[in-house]
Amino acid sequence: xxxxxxxxxxxxxxxxxxxxxxxxxxxxxxxxxxxxxxxxxxxxxxxxxxxxxxxxxxxxxxxxxxxxxxxxxxxxxxxxxx
Numbered sequence: 001x002x003x004x005x006x007x008x009x010x011x012x013x014x015x016x017x018x019x020x021x022x023x024x025x026x027x028x029x030x031x032x033x034x035x036x037x038x039x040x041x042x043x044x045x046x047x048x049x050x051x052x053x054x055x056x057x058x059x060x061x062x063x064x065x066x067x068x069x070x071x072x073x074x075x076x077x078x079x080x081x082x
Contacts, residue, residue: 001035011043012053012054015054015057032078035054035078055075
């Protein structure tokens, strides 16, 4: 878990994944469960009214040393956390 934020009354837990080249984004079951547990613990502690959202921010660096990274925001990756 890299970022914890609030969007309105929703608690947003965000993981940032960085890759070089065109490899696909992967969040395995263990990582998903870790994010889910952390989000539920935070939700219970801070009592956000609209629930939890778990996001992934994907940063893809070019294969070569030059160029800018591409950033993509994947929202609400675990639908069952609402």
